[in-house]
Amino acid sequence: MRALDATSVTGVSPAVAVDRRSRAASPRSMVGTATEVLQLLRMLWARVGVRHCPECGEAVRPLTPDAIADRIVADADGRRVQLVAPVARGARRRHEVAELVADLVAGGLVRVRLNGRVFNLSAEELDFGTRRRHDVDCIVDRLTPSRERLDRLAESVRLALDLGAGELVCEVVGDEGPSAATTYSSTIQCAQCQTPLEPELTARHLSFNHPLGRCPQCRGLGTVRAFDPGSIVPDASRSFARGAIAPLTRAQYADPRSDWSRAFAAVGRAFGFDRNTAFADLDPRQLRIVLYGAGDRRLKIHENGPSGSVVRRTWKGLIPILQGACRRDPDKARGLARYQADVRCSACDGERLMPEFRAVRVGGRRLPELVDMTVDGVL
Ligand SMILES: [Zn+2]
Ligand SMILES: [Zn+2]
Numbered sequence: 001m002r003a004l005d006a007t008s009v010t011g012v013s014p015a016v017a018v019d020r021r022s023r024a025a026s027p028r029s030m031v032g033t034a035t036e037v038l039q040l041l042r043m044l045w046a047r048v049g050v051r052h053c054p055e056c057g058e059a060v061r062p063l064t065p066d067a068i069a070d071r072i073v074a075d076a077d078g079r080r081v082q083l084v085a086p087v088a089r090g091a092r093r094r095h096e097v098a099e100l101v102a103d104l105v106a107g108g109l110v111r112v113r114l115n116g117r118v119f120n121l122s123a124e125e126l127d128f129g130t131r132r133r134h135d136v137d138c139i140v141d142r143l144t145p146s147r148e149r150l151d152r153l154a155e156s157v158r159l160a161l162d163l164g165a166g167e168l169v170c171e172v173v174g175d176e177g178p179s180a181a182t183t184y185s186s187t188i189q190c191a192q193c194q195t196p197l198e199p200e201l202t203a204r205h206l207s208f209n210h211p212l213g214r215c216p217q218c219r220g221l222g223t224v225r226a227f228d229p230g231s232i233v234p235d236a237s238r239s240f241a242r243g244a245i246a247p248l249t250r251a252q253y254a255d256p257r258s259d260w261s262r263a264f265a266a267v268g269r270a271f272g273f274d275r276n277t278a279f280a281d282l283d284p285r286q287l288r289i290v291l292y293g294a295g296d297r298r299l300k301i302h303e304n305g306p307s308g309s310v311v312r313r314t315w316k317g318l319i320p321i322l323q324g325a326c327r328r329d330p331d332k333a334r335g336l337a338r339y340q341a342d343v344r345c346s347a348c349d350g351e352r353l354m355p356e357f358r359a360v361r362v363g364g365r366r367l368p369e370l371v372d373m374t375v376d377g378v379l
Contacts (some may be wrong), residue, residue: 002150018027029116029260036136039203039370040323041367041370041371042203042206042207042375044116044362045203045205045206045360045367046201046202046203046205046206046360046361048196048362049201049360049361049362049367050360050361050362051188051197051201051356051359051360052359052360052361053190053192053197053356053359054193054195054197054354054355054356054358054359055117055192055193055195056190056193056195057359058191058192058193059361060186060188060189060190060191061188062186062187062199063184063185063186064186065154065157065158065161065186066154066157068157068161068168068184069145069150069154069157070150071184072145072153072157072170072184072379073145073146073147073150073153075170075182076144076145076170076172078144078146079144079172079173080142080143080144080172080173081142081144081170081171081172081173082139082140082142082170082171082173082178083139083140083141083142083143083156083157083168083169083170084113084137084138084139084140084160084164084169084170084171084181085133085137085138085140085159085160085161085162085163085164085167085168085169086136086137086164086167086169086305087100087104087136087137087163087166087291088134088136089135089220090133090134090135091134091135091136092132092133092134092135093357094128094134096126097114097134097136098126100136101114101121101126101136104138104163105122106120109138109139109140109163110122111138111139112126112136112137112138112139113136113137113138113139114126114127114128114134114136115131115134115137115172116135116202118139136165137169138163140159140160140163140168141153141156141159141160142173143156144334151196151262157184161186166185166186166199167183167184167185167186167187168183168184168185169181169182169183169184169225169309170182170183170184172310176251185201186350187199187316189250190358197356198356201305201357201360205209205354205357206304206353206357206360206367208220208221208222208352208353209286213353213354214352214353215345215347215348215352215353215354216347216354217345217346217347217353218345218347218348218352220352220353221345221352222344222345222348222350222351222352223342223343223344223345223350224343224345225341225342225343226340226341226343227319227322227323227336227339227340228317228339228340228341228343229291230339230341231246231338231339231340232245232246232247232318232319232322232339233245233246233279234246236278236279236280237278237279237280238278239275239276239277239278239279239281240253240261240264240275240276240279241253241254241261241275242276244278244279245318246339247322247336247339248260256275261275262301262302262303263292263313263315265302265314266299266300266301266302266313267289267290267294267299267315269299269300270294270297270299270300271285271286271289271294272286273286283298289315289317290317290318291315291317291319292314292318292319292320293314293315293317293320294314294315294317295314296314297314297315297373298312298313298314299312299313299314299315300312301313321337322339351368352368353367353368369376
């Protein structure tokens with residue numbers, strides 16, 4: 001993020017005037033969105049928020065031009081360098097490249113490298129040659145970086161980052177032309193775990209109504225429609241054999257030879273329960289295995305009674321099996337809908353935003369935390 005243009009703002013009334021608009025309600029609407037308070041907050045968070053790594057929680061600050069200048073002084077170690085801004089890579093349209101270069105020249109930048117060849121445009125014309133794709137670099141400055149001339153270096157770094165969209169290449173200049181190039185970037189990455197972050201942060205990135213910011217799993221709703229264990233097993237005092245699993249038919253649970261009964265018996269044998277164990281008596285691990293599967297472990301399933309043939313199969317779990325049935329068969333999906341409920345989205349923990357934008361903090365607070373508070377709490 002860019003440094004703030006202002007260090008303080010005075011003379012602005014602390015009252016916030018809020019527009020009240022009437023419009024169609026969506027499942028995403030709430031007081032904050034129906035008024036414009038939330039939009040103002042998003043702008044605030046986008047402007048002054050401190051980015052935090054979504055993986056490890058570490059504060060992530062982009063390298064400032066001054067910090068990059070410092071590094072260049074250290075890396076150059078007294079050698080002469082040139083600062084190069086990569087302006088275009090593989091550009092196809094000559095007239096666009098020509099316009100780009102004309103802009104550079106108008107800004108006083110006359111040393112341009114086109115496809116590796118340097119042109120001094122104060123004295124010569126650009127020559128495109130026969131190539132169809134063009135790489136354009138602008139040579140922003142040539143100097144020997146030193147602490148004494150840090151201001152000029154930082155100024156050039158700023159300009160190069162600007163032209164190079166956050167990237168600049170520092171090339172050591174020797175007698176045989178440039179060698180040993182180092183790329184510096186003002187884009188952001190967690191120093192702790194190297195997770196790259198989106199360099200841009202705007203109010204849209206903090207909006208659950210915008211594709212840039214909303215959680216992709218729940219599409220910004222904070223909840224997803226999912227099978228609800230409480231609806232699938234509404235009466236935990238029952239056992240499998242007495243119909244504890246509500247979506248199963250009587251033939252599926254009451255007949256010990258049904259596919260479901262045999263699979264359930266196999267899971268029970270492997271994990272210490274049977275078809276007559278009440279669900280309330282399953283320990284948390286057993287219940288988790290029944291609902292969500294036993295992973296890659298292959299279980300012995302008896303095809304025709306205990307003495308019959310045996311197949312080895314994995315147990316996918318009740319909920320994944322029901323999910324699979326819904327995907328394959330829309331009719332079944334309609335029938336099973338009543339065992340589903342809106343559950344908190346696991347990707348965003350119900351906070352509706354992408355992890356890296358949920359993690360932006362102002363005054364130590366994340367925007368979704370603030371949104372969760374009451375008006376009194378916020379004030
Ligand atoms: Zn991290
Ligand atoms: Zn989500």
